[in-house]
Amino acid sequence: MFGRSRSWVGGQGKTKNIHSLDHLKYMYHILTKNTTVTDHNRNLLVETIRTITEILIWGDQNDSSVFDFFLEKNMFVFFLNILRQKSGRYVCVQLLQTLNILFENISHETSLYYLLSNNHVNSIIVHKFDFSDEEIMAYYISFLKTLSLKLNNHTVHFFYNEHTNDFALYTEAIKFFNHPESMVRIAVRTITLNVYKVDNQHMLHYIRDKTAVPYFSNLVWFIGSHVIELDKCVQTDEEHKNRGKLSDLVAEHLDHLHYLNDILIINCEFLNDVLTDHLLNRLFLPLYVYSLVSPETLDKSFFFFSVFFLPQVFLIIHYQPLVNALADVILNGDLSVFIGQTDHASAGALRRFIKPPESLERSLEMSRHRGRKKTQKRPNYKNLGEEDDERAGGGGEIEMVVMDKCTASELAEQNITDEEKTAAATRTNTQRSRPFLDMVYGALDCTSDDYHALFVLCLLYAISHSKGVNQDLLERLQLPVPNQERASYSVVLVERLIRIMNQAALPDGKVRLATLELSCLLLKQSVLSGSHCLIKDVHLACLEGAREESLLLLRTFYKGEEIFLDMFEDEYRSMTNKPLNVEYLMMDASILLPPTGTPLTGIDFVKRLPCGDVEKTRKAIRVFFMLRSLSLQLQGEPETQLPLTRPEDLIKTDDVLDLNNSDLIACMVVSKDGSQAQRFLAVDVYQMSLVEPETKRLGWGVVKFAGLLQDMQVSGVEDDSRALNIVIHKPSSNPHAKPLPILQANFIFADHIRCIIAKQRLAKGRIQARRMKMQRIAALLDLPVQPSATEVLGFGQTASASPSGLPFRFYEQSRRAPNDPTANRSVFASVDKVPGFAVAHCVPQHSPSPLSSPSPPSSGSGSTGRCDSVTASSASFQSPSGNPYTEL
Numbered sequence: 001m002f003g004r005s006r007s008w009v010g011g012q013g014k015t016k017n018i019h020s021l022d023h024l025k026y027m028y029h030i031l032t033k034n035t036t037v038t039d040h041n042r043n044l045l046v047e048t049i050r051t052i053t054e055i056l057i058w059g060d061q062n063d064s065s066v067f068d069f070f071l072e073k074n075m076f077v078f079f080l081n082i083l084r085q086k087s088g089r090y091v092c093v094q095l096l097q098t099l100n101i102l103f104e105n106i107s108h109e110t111s112l113y114y115l116l117s118n119n120h121v122n123s124i125i126v127h128k129f130d131f132s133d134e135e136i137m138a139y140y141i142s143f144l145k146t147l148s149l150k151l152n153n154h155t156v157h158f159f160y161n162e163h164t165n166d167f168a169l170y171t172e173a174i175k176f177f178n179h180p181e182s183m184v185r186i187a188v189r190t191i192t193l194n195v196y197k198v199d200n201q202h203m204l205h206y207i208r209d210k211t212a213v214p215y216f217s218n219l220v221w222f223i224g225s226h227v228i229e230l231d232k233c234v235q236t237d238e239e240h241k242n243r244g245k246l247s248d249l250v251a252e253h254l255d256h257l258h259y260l261n262d263i264l265i266i267n268c269e270f271l272n273d274v275l276t277d278h279l280l281n282r283l284f285l286p287l288y289v290y291s292l293v294s295p296e297t298l299d300k301s302f303f304f305f306s307v308f309f310l311p312q313v314f315l316i317i318h319y320q321p322l323v324n325a326l327a328d329v330i331l332n333g334d335l336s337v338f339i340g341q342t343d344h345a346s347a348g349a350l351r352r353f354i355k356p357p358e359s360l361e362r363s364l365e366m367s368r369h370r371g372r373k374k375t376q377k378r379p380n381y382k383n384l385g386e387e388d389d390e391r392a393g394g395g396g397e398i399e400m401v402v403m404d405k406c407t408a409s410e411l412a413e414q415n416i417t418d419e420e421k422t423a424a425a426t427r428t429n430t431q432r433s434r435p436f437l438d439m440v441y442g443a444l445d446c447t448s449d450d451y452h453a454l455f456v457l458c459l460l461y462a463i464s465h466s467k468g469v470n471q472d473l474l475e476r477l478q479l480p481v482p483n484q485e486r487a488s489y490s491v492v493l494v495e496r497l498i499r500i501m502n503q504a505a506l507p508d509g510k511v512r513l514a515t516l517e518l519s520c521l522l523l524k525q526s527v528l529s530g531s532h533c534l535i536k537d538v539h540l541a542c543l544e545g546a547r548e549e550s551l552l553l554l555r556t557f558y559k560g561e562e563i564f565l566d567m568f569e570d571e572y573r574s575m576t577n578k579p580l581n582v583e584y585l586m587m588d589a590s591i592l593l594p595p596t597g598t599p600l601t602g603i604d605f606v607k608r609l610p611c612g613d614v615e616k617t618r619k620a621i622r623v624f625f626m627l628r629s630l631s632l633q634l635q636g637e638p639e640t641q642l643p644l645t646r647p648e649d650l651i652k653t654d655d656v657l658d659l660n661n662s663d664l665i666a667c668m669v670v671s672k673d674g675s676q677a678q679r680f681l682a683v684d685v686y687q688m689s690l691v692e693p694e695t696k697r698l699g700w701g702v703v704k705f706a707g708l709l710q711d712m713q714v715s716g717v718e719d720d721s722r723a724l725n726i727v728i729h730k731p732s733s734n735p736h737a738k739p740l741p742i743l744q745a746n747f748i749f750a751d752h753i754r755c756i757i758a759k760q761r762l763a764k765g766r767i768q769a770r771r772m773k774m775q776r777i778a779a780l781l782d783l784p785v786q787p788s789a790t791e792v793l794g795f796g797q798t799a800s801a802s803p804s805g806l807p808f809r810f811y812e813q814s815r816r817a818p819n820d821p822t823a824n825r826s827v828f829a830s831v832d833k834v835p836g837f838a839v840a841h842c843v844p845q846h847s848p849s850p851l852s853s854p855s856p857p858s859s860g861s862g863s864t865g866r867c868d869s870v871t872a873s874s875a876s877f878q879s880p881s882g883n884p885y886t887e888l
Contacts, residue, residue, distance in 0.1 A: 223253070557620050
């Protein structure tokens with residue numbers, strides 16, 4: 001026997017086609033001859049099981065007789081016999097691995113029914129494996145997850161035995177819900193979700209009656225214990241040494257919330273009732289909400305955890321009965337939620353974060369041995385086994401008392417007008433105590449720091465954006481509701497938000513940029529109603545005062561250095577391209593730690609305080625941008641001066657330009673990869689361009705590259721006096737990122753004279769472009785502007801009346817198609833002729849722009865029109881006509 005086996009393992013047996021029914025019969029013969037596992041045949045049996053799995057997968061797709069033979073010989077019994085013997089971890093691991101592969105690859109339902117028949121799979125599920133072995137644990141839980149993926153209305157009967165009231169796949173899996181290994185916990189969640197999705201009422205009622213209460217109570221306790229562990233981690237990490245562990249704990253808590261939401265959105269009503277009851281009364285209310293005002297926690301950090309975790313609940317969970325009841329307690333509830341139930345002792349005991357009286361495994365074992373009529377009862381929970389009473393009128397018993405308490409107030413305030421709502425809101429604080437809401441508003445004080453305020457703002461944002469919160473509740477309290485018409489707003493909230501903005505505009509303000517941006521967002525949602533603004537004059541005046549403070553603060557940082565311009569544009573680009581995402585913000589564990597002012601922690605700049613003059617400048621710039629944008633939006637005015645560089649006003653690649661009478665320098669462009677191209681170099685006020693002739697029209701050119709002069713670096717080539725090395729970097733919104741070059745090439749000119757001229761023009765053009773933008777910033781900050789620079793910028797006497805004339809309008813008019821009758825002008829016509837420097841051409845002005853002042857026609861260039869832009873060959877940047885950069 002062993003000789004034949006060894007010849008088969010060595011590949012020299014008679015059976016050559018291993019994927020066949022005959023070879024399966026041969027494998028069966030080997031199993032019958034090796035029923036007892038020994039050291040000598042262990043490898044043989046493992047290889048035999050693996051080969052049988054391959055044949056079954058092949059037979060599933062090619063030959064149905066394979067499964068007929070497998071079922072006829074009851075070959076699964078051999079697998080069970082091998083498991084029941086003390087065969088060691090090697091055989092167990094290989095058997096679980098091959099079974100997992102087998103069920104993963106079976107595609108036909110008939111084949112799956114063959115494998116699941118005779119209840120052998122359930123026997124493997126309940127087998128007592130050595131789960132202390134990590135490898136066995138991993139393959140076992142993976143095997144259960146694979147089986148759960150095969151569940152449907154037909155296959156569920158192979159796992160759930162209605163007569164014996166047993167569901168081994170589910171009950172064995174949930175025993176590992178709190179396993180130390182995260183991958184095991186994730187697999188358990190996947191298994192339970194796959195089970196809950198099967199629409200089989202008998203199975204779901206079994207889960208409700210026998211497992212829901214013990215599983216959900218233990219799950220809630222596990223989540224709450226996890227939160228307490230996170231609290232201890234923060235208290236012992238004042239120097240940010242355990243940020244890695246803290247991030248893992250926060251990520252795990254977010255996984256818990258997503259798992260709870262996944263259960264709730266399956267919309268199994270009686271499971272949702274049990275889960276909602278446990279979450280509200282055993283976790284959210286006693287641990288999260290009560291910590292807001294509990295005397296035992298006022299001086300501890302758990303208050304911060306409450307306002308950190310509650311926004312996550314509203315951002316992730318959208319089940320309306322749960323989040324609406326929770327929001328009603330926070331915004332409209334009082335301490336009677338916890339202490340006012342003296343006549344119902346059970347209800348009072350219900351709202352406590354307490355450990356379940358027994359472990360989940362013990363509860364499941366006791367439940368399994370109970371009869372169906374002898375249902376499990378827990379204090380404070382309805383008898384979930386009495387189906388008739390529950391369906392008839394007991395469905396409301398599981399709802400928390402808070403839901404009943406808020407019903408009366410809803411009915412009383414259901415039919416009031418907007419004026420009555422406003423009056424009622426002003427009387428609210430005197431008529432009824434709202435300790436939770438008062439604590440939330442009180443935490444918006446940023447005099448010392450914004451540690452509390454950031455969390456509270458996130459909470460208000462999350463509640464207002466939650467899909468499950470009743471909008472009527474928010475309207476009664478005049479809280480911000482996005483995209484909602486309203487007639488009034490909360491004066492208390494708006495005043496506190498404006499105070500935060502005032503603190504942010506102070507030189508020594510301790511308000512982080514994330515806090516300020518969130519305050520601006522909530523203020524807009526509070527006072528904007530459709531297309532009009534409801535803000536009162538007194539509040540608008542306070543807001544304008546904060547904006548003026550930010551402007552005065554930024555003036556102190558204004559410098560004529562190049563770095564200020566780069567920071568100014570980078571901060572605006574970063575603010576517009578990366579607006580604050582509250583969901584991502586609440587995923588960051590670093591905000592749980594006290595605000596730090598050093599970049600060495602790796603915390604994003606908007607989530608910490610500035611360090612040094614450079615970061616203080618960046619913060620002042622960003623505060624100015626935010627408050628300016630908010631002020632303009634509330635007053636209904638458009639932004640006309642920012643950004644300094646508008647993409648729509650710049651020359652772009654493939655634009656066709658009129659180059660007649662323009663100064664161009666021919667050059668050979670040798671890129672970094674060695675490719676060469678003949679181009680003409682043209683320099684304008686803000687850009688340099690590489691053009692090639694347009695083939696269909698003489699004197700016209702096609703732009704092949706255009707880059708900003710301010711981002712350019714020019715240097716000579718050591719070995720060639722006719723060549724220049726030019727690098728143009730792409731503007732980046734991240735000041736710490738390495739600059740990314742969009743052009744890096746050598747420009748080779750005809751002779752060294754043209755090379756020197758091109759270098760001078762490019763260097764001077766870069767200086768002038770940056771100086772012009774600095775003067776525009778100065779005008780934006782109401783700083784005095786030098787007369788020459790004023791003329792260069794187009795800040796004439798009439799330009800001050802409308803700042804929209806400042807941007808690069810000469811570019812906009814230069815981009816004309818070849819067949820456009822209005823495009824018969826040169827883009828780079830020279831007023832002050834200098835070789836290699838292209839400037840905007842002067843064209844007739846038929847209708848003067850209201851942003852430019854009239855000027856006499858220029859005589860220096862032979863043109864009778866106005867100049868959009870001129871060359872800056874002289875120190876004063878002034879055209880011969882004395883009217884530079886006036887708009888067409």
